[in-house]
Structure formats: C-alpha cells, structure tokens
Amino acid sequence: xxxxxxxxxxxxxxxxxxxxxxxxxxxxxxxxxxxxxxxxxxxxxxxxxxxxxxxxxxxxxxxxxxxxxxxxxxxxxxxxxxxxxxxxxxxxxxxxxxxxxxxxxxxxxxxxxxxxxxxxxxxxxxxxxxxxxxxxxxxxxxxxxxxxxxxxxxxxxxxxxxxxxxxxxxxxxxxxxxxxxxxxxxxxxxxxxxxxxxxxxxxxxxxxxxxxxxxxxxxxxxxxxxxxxxxxxxxxxxxxxxxxxxxxxxxxxxxxxxxxxxxxxxxxxxxxxxxxxxxxxxxxxxxxxxxxxxxxxxxxxxxxxxxxxxxxxxxxxxxxxxxxxxxxxxxxxxxxxxxxxxxxxxxxxxxxxxxxxxxx
Numbered sequence: 001x002x003x004x005x006x007x008x009x010x011x012x013x014x015x016x017x018x019x020x021x022x023x024x025x026x027x028x029x030x031x032x033x034x035x036x037x038x039x040x041x042x043x044x045x046x047x048x049x050x051x052x053x054x055x056x057x058x059x060x061x062x063x064x065x066x067x068x069x070x071x072x073x074x075x076x077x078x079x080x081x082x083x084x085x086x087x088x089x090x091x092x093x094x095x096x097x098x099x100x101x102x103x104x105x106x107x108x109x110x111x112x113x114x115x116x117x118x119x120x121x122x123x124x125x126x127x128x129x130x131x132x133x134x135x136x137x138x139x140x141x142x143x144x145x146x147x148x149x150x151x152x153x154x155x156x157x158x159x160x161x162x163x164x165x166x167x168x169x170x171x172x173x174x175x176x177x178x179x180x181x182x183x184x185x186x187x188x189x190x191x192x193x194x195x196x197x198x199x200x201x202x203x204x205x206x207x208x209x210x211x212x213x214x215x216x217x218x219x220x221x222x223x224x225x226x227x228x229x230x231x232x233x234x235x236x237x238x239x240x241x242x243x244x245x246x247x248x249x250x251x252x253x254x255x256x257x258x259x260x261x262x263x264x265x266x267x268x269x270x271x272x273x274x275x276x277x278x279x280x281x282x283x284x285x286x287x288x289x290x291x292x293x294x295x296x297x298x299x300x301x302x303x304x305x306x307x308x309x310x311x312x313x314x315x316x317x318x319x320x321x322x323x324x325x326x327x328x329x330x331x332x333x334x335x336x337x338x339x340x341x342x343x344x345x346x347x348x349x350x351x352x353x354x355x356x357x358x359x360x
Contacts, residue, residue, distance in 0.1 A: 003055060003139050003140060003141050004052070004055035004056075004141070004338075005051070005053065005054045005055060005141070005336065005338040005339075006055065006058060006141060006146070006336075006337045006338075007054045007056070007057050007058070007335070007336055008057075008058040008318075008334065008335040009057075009058075009059060009320055009323070009333075009335075010059070010060035010061055010062060010063075010150065010151075010297070010298025010320045010321070010322065011060075011062045011100070011298045011299065011301055011320075011321070011322035011323060012059075012062070012063050012322070012324075013062055013065040013322070013324050014063060014064050014065060014077050014080050014081040015064060015065035015066070015070060015074075015076040015077030015078075015080050015081065016065040016068060016069060016070055016076075016324065017070070017324060017325055019325055020324060021080035021081065023323065023347065023349045024323055025084055025087060026349060027332070027347045027354075028084065028087040028091065030347075030352060030353075030354070031057070031091070032087065032090070032091055032092055035053050035054075035091070035092030035093055036092055038053060039051065039053060040053055040354070041353075041354075042345060042355060042356065043353055043354070043356070045356065051336060051338070053092075053093070054093055054336070056093060056094050056095070056096055057088075057091065057093055057094070057096070058096045058098065058127060058148050059096065059097045059098065060100070060148055060149070060151075060296065060298045060320055061098055061099055061100020061101070061102075061103065061150025061151070061152070061299065062100040062101065062102040062103055062150065062298065062322075063097060063099070063100075064081060064102070064103040065102055065103070066102055066103050066105060067102045068102075072239075085120075089114060089119055089120060090119075091119055093119070094119050094120075094121065095120045095121065096121050096123060096127050096148075097121065097123070098125070098126060098148060098149065098150060099124065099150070100150035100151075100298070100299060101150065101152040101299075106122060107122070107124035107125070109122050110124055125149065126147065126148060126149040127147075127148040127149075128147070128148075136289055136290050136291060136292075137291050138290065138291065138292025138294070139292075141337055141338065141339060142338065142339030142340060142341075143339070144294055144341075145291075145292040145293050145294070146292055146293070146294045146295075146337060146342075147292035147295050148296045148297070149296075149297050150297060150298055150299050151297035151298050151300060152299050154299070169235075169238055170238065172235060173235040173236075173238040173239040176232065176235045176239075177235070177236070183232055184232050184235055184236035184239065185236060186233075187229040187232030187233035187236055188237060189229075189233065190229035190233050191229075191231075191232075191233025191234050191236070192233065194226075194230045194233075272300050272302060273300075273302050273304055274302075274304045274305075274306040274319055275306060277300065290315075293314075293315065293316060294316045294317070294337075295315055295316070295317050296318045296337070296342070297317070297318075297319060297320070298319060298320045298321070298322065300319060301321060301322040301324060301329055301331075302319060302329060303319050303321030303322075303330060303333040303357060303359070304318075304319045304321075304344075304359055305317075305319075305335075305343070305344055305359070316342075318337075318342045318344070320333060320334055320335045320344075321333030321334070321344070321357075330346065330357070332346055332349065333345065333346045333347075334347070343356065344356070344357040344359070
C-alpha cells in the first residue's frame with residue numbers, strides 16, 4: 001500500500017547547541033501551520049511552489065544528544081527538548097522516531113506516545129519496522145520504495161556493543177558524580193593505587209601474604225570494598241574526561257577531532273559525502289539485506305542525494321544532513337519525499353522559510 005509524502009530529518013542533537021533546539025522549534029511551528037493550511041510553500045529557483053503536506057515526519061536518529069550534551073550536563077536534552085516534544089505531540093501528522101547512536105537508549109521505549117492513538121511512535125533500528133527477517137522491505141511512495149535508518153550502521157570499526165558500553169559508562173559516571181562527588185574523589189586514590197599495583201606486580205606478594213593472615217571473611221570484605229572504590233575512581237576520571245572533552249577547545253584541536261582524517265582513523269563515516277561512503281566500502285554491498293530503491297539516512301552530517309549507484313545494487317542514497325550549526329558544513333536540512341522524487345530542502349531561520357537545497 002502506497003504512502004503519502006514524508007519529511008525526514010536527522011542529527012538535531014538536541015542538548016548540544018541551544019540554537020539547534022530553537023531553530024527546530026520554529027521549523028515545527030512552520031510545518032504545523034502548513035499542515036493546517038493544507039500545503040507547504042517552498043522557495044525554489046523558479047519562484048514559490050506549494051508542496052503536498054506530509055503524512056509522516058521521520059526523525060532519523062541523534063534527535064537527542066545523550067553522549068556529549070552541552071557542558072556534559074545530561075539534563076540539557078530534557079530542558080532544550082521539552083518544547084519540541086510538545087510540538088511533536090500536537091503536530092498535525094504522525095511522527096516516527098528511529099533512534100541513532102547518540103540517543104540509542106530511546107529505542108528501549110518502543111511504542112506510541114502519549115497513548116496508542118498518539119502521534120509519536122518510537123521504532124528501533126530502522127523504518128519500516130515490520131519484518132526483521134531478510135530481506136528488509138522498504139515503504140512505497142509513488143513508484144519507488146524507501147528504507148529509513150540513522151546510518152551509524154555504516155561505521156566499520158566500532159561495534160554497537162562497544163558504543164553502548166562507552167555510552168553506559170558515561171551515564172553511570174555522570175549519575176555517580178551528581179550523587180556523591182566526594183566518594184568518587186576518594187575512589188580515585190584507590191583506582192590509582194590499583195594501577196600502581198598492576199604495573200609493579202612485584203610488590204603484590206607481600207600484600208597477598210598480609211591478607212592471608214586475616215580471617216577469610218575480613219579479606220573478602222576488604223577486597224570487595226577496594227574494588228568498589230576503584231570502580232568509583234574510574235568513574236571519577238571518566239567524568240573528568242567528559243568535562244574536559246566538552247570544554248571549549250583550541251580551534252586546531254577541534255579541527256583535528258572533527259576532520260575527515262581523524263574520523264577515517266577511528267572508522268567513522270562522519271562528514272563524508274555519499275559517493276565517498278560507498279566507494280570507501282563503509283557501505284557493504286555483500287551485507288546489504290535491504291530491498292528498497294532508496295536508502296534515506298543521516299549520521300554523517302553531510303546532506304546529499306546520490307544518483308543510482310550500480311555498486312550498491314542500483315540503489316539511490318539520500319542523506320538528510322544535520323541541524324548542528326557549523327561554519328564548514330550546511331545545516332538545518334531535510335528530505336522531502338513524495339510520489340515524484342526525493343528532494344533536499346533547507347530551513348532558513350532568518351526568513352522563517354524553507355527553500356530548495358543546492359548541493360555543491
């Protein structure tokens with residue numbers, strides 16, 4: 001069964017930059033006005049054009065910034081996103097939320113909100129969600145079928161398990177530091193001592209001999225306490241690393257960590273164009289189990305629409321870009337898909353209008 005028009009956006013990273021949340025809120029207000037008016041006015045090179053209103057708004061992951069929130073404060077996504085969530089609940093069309101790697105915890109809340117008749121539906125991994133078997137089928141819009149996912153699945157070196165572990169440690173460190181920073185500071189001493197003991201294992205036998213003189217229950221208790229304090233110490237240093245990473249960095253350091261060379265080194269497809277993504281084998285043709293004409297994704301923060309790529313089984317790729325403000329990359333982009341074709345649009349916050357996005 002064919003679907004109506006769809007708007008897809010990704011990588012808003014609510015909680016990282018205040019401006020992203022403000023601009024997205026204004027865009028949603030504009031979208032809601034268009035939904036009630038029955039048309040979406042868009043500025044094109046040939047003048048204004050009215051688009052059909054979408055049946056669905058698809059949020060393609062990293063909607064919330066739960067890895068690196070502003071100032072390492074995990075309440076920032078909540079404070080910045082409250083108004084946005086309220087807008088989504090009252091939007092005149094259904095919203096599909098596919099969590100990405102920075103907000104993967106949201107996938108645990110699979111379902112429809114605020115109730116079964118609500119407008120916001122959370123689905124894990126990809127959309128359409130029906131059928132976890134192989135191949136995965138796309139949704140038909142016009143004469144083409146579309147498959148939506150965040151795009152972190154293209155990362156080569158970091159498995160989902162590793163990414164989830166890093167995310168888990170970050171959240172636990174934040175919560176522990178908020179509850180009792182003094183306990184973590186004390187634990188840091190035991191963590192350092194543990195490292196010293198591990199490096200200079202020659203001094204361990206005397207310790208083992210001393211513990212052997214104590215009752216077994218006391219020895220076990222001391223070991224458990226030591227381990228707990230060492231873990232708290234690890235959390236302390238991880239939290240300090242979080243805070244240091246989120247402090248303003250020198251432009252040369254930021255330039256390196258955000259550069260294509262650094263992201264290539266760690267196996268991330270971030271900041272890569274679609275042709276580069278496919279040609280450098282981030283996209284694995286042999287592992288492609290998606291039966292769709294067009295794959296719509298985000299993650300790399302580089303908006304684009306490829307032509308049909310023979311190397312990718314004739315598929316077309318559409319990247320929705322991001323809403324993270326940057327001096328080197330366009331932002332506030334989105335994909336509009338109807339029965340004719342997919343096209344990229346861009347929100348202009350100064351004029352409070354949407355216009356066609358022109359790729360370089």
